Amino acid sequence: MVVKVERVLLAEPRGFCAGVEMAIKALAWMVRVFEPPVYCYHEIVHNRLVVEAFAKQGVVFVDDVDDVPAGAPLMLSAHGSAPEVESAAAERDRTVVNAVCPLVTKVHHEMKVRAKKGFTVVYVGHAGHEEAIGTMAVAPAAVRLVESEADVDALDDPGTPVALLAQTTLPHDEWVGIAERARERFPELWMPGRSDLCYATTNRQAALRAIGGRCDAVVVIGSANSSNTVSLTHVAAATGCARVMRVNAADELPDDLSGVVGVTAGASAPEWLVDEVVARLAPTDGVEIVRTVEEEEYFPPPPELRELLRAVAAAAAVAIGTAPSGPLPSAEDRSIAAARMLAPQPA
Numbered sequence: 001m002v003v004k005v006e007r008v009l010l011a012e013p014r015g016f017c018a019g020v021e022m023a024i025k026a027l028a029w030m031v032r033v034f035e036p037p038v039y040c041y042h043e044i045v046h047n048r049l050v051v052e053a054f055a056k057q058g059v060v061f062v063d064d065v066d067d068v069p070a071g072a073p074l075m076l077s078a079h080g081s082a083p084e085v086e087s088a089a090a091e092r093d094r095t096v097v098n099a100v101c102p103l104v105t106k107v108h109h110e111m112k113v114r115a116k117k118g119f120t121v122v123y124v125g126h127a128g129h130e131e132a133i134g135t136m137a138v139a140p141a142a143v144r145l146v147e148s149e150a151d152v153d154a155l156d157d158p159g160t161p162v163a164l165l166a167q168t169t170l171p172h173d174e175w176v177g178i179a180e181r182a183r184e185r186f187p188e189l190w191m192p193g194r195s196d197l198c199y200a201t202t203n204r205q206a207a208l209r210a211i212g213g214r215c216d217a218v219v220v221i222g223s224a225n226s227s228n229t230v231s232l233t234h235v236a237a238a239t240g241c242a243r244v245m246r247v248n249a250a251d252e253l254p255d256d257l258s259g260v261v262g263v264t265a266g267a268s269a270p271e272w273l274v275d276e277v278v279a280r281l282a283p284t285d286g287v288e289i290v291r292t293v294e295e296e297e298y299f300p301p302p303p304e305l306r307e308l309l310r311a312v313a314a315a316a317a318v319a320i321g322t323a324p325s326g327p328l329p330s331a332e333d334r335s336i337a338a339a340r341m342l343a344p345q346p347a
């Protein structure tokens with residue numbers, strides 16, 4: 001049943017970021033290369049419907065790499081894994097592809113380097129989030145987790161130089177307040193030249209800020225365990241919009257929505273969910289797309305997967321006695337949308 005609101009303002013950019021595109025396509029390639037089951041450590045991205053789509057294709061999600069049999073293909077998720085998980089994964093002849101987003105890897109690298117130089121690293125993140133767990137595990141003795149300005153005030157004086165790093169998906173306003181307080185507390189504070197908040201997080205929040213004040217309600221599409229999705233709900237509320245809701249899919253929309261409704265989607269929510277939400281809202285006065293920036297970021301498949309795809313293409317060519325015709329699968333990767341690769345494969 002449709003809701004029939006007056007108008008929809010569609011924030012752009014929204015939905016899949018380059019890191020999520022890369023991770024989903026990488027797992028989709030794995031499903032095509034290996035006989036099922038293919039294993040994945042943690043949810044490949046934080047979206048229930050994406051995880052369910054892969055489960056239907058024979059992917060088994062585990063929270064402990066010891067649950068993955070010897071010799072099995074295993075993917076590590078986009079959020080980044082602790083160094084000891086990466087080492088454990090590589091044991092017992094498993095084929096491991098690490099789909100960590102390069103922007104998370106950058107923070108791991110900063111953590112490693114600062115800790116090695118004797119810094120105490122104040123890390124702004126959300127306790128229990130997989131990205132925060134993986135990043136803090138890079139230098140557990142050096143890191144102090146903070147989630148608020150009050151946490152910064154409560155830190156002991158470490159007696160070492162102090163660096164400030166962050167989870168990539170924090171709300172921008174939250175980060176600015178905490179960074180400011182940390183600078184007051186530690187005047188010699190080291191910070192990366194550019195903050196660790198990723199371009200996708202920043203862009204999706206900016207696009208939402210551009211529409212929030214014009215909306216009677218804002219709908220954020222994405223899962224409850226997706227940090228950047230939850231951040232979007234906070235950003236929408238901060239614009240003064242009276243009604244903000246997060247939904248997994250169109251069937252969770254309330255029937256009483258009316259007036260102008262803003263729609264956006266977290267970085268791990270596929271565009272087909274947006275299409276379904278807009279269809280259910282059925283705006284009588286149409287859809288207005290509000291674009292604040294054009295995104296062109298692209299992350300190629302992880303190097304170990306590119307190697308694997310090259311080997312598979314070469315083996316296939318030998319088997320049929322010809323040189324490979326057309327581009328290698330990894331070369332095609334850029335032109336294929338992750339959502340398309342998520343679709344079930346013909347038997």
Ligand code: SF4
Nearest residue numbers: 017019101103168198
């Ligand atoms: S939200 Fe940012 S850090 Fe996270 S996967 Fe996407 S691009 Fe990478």
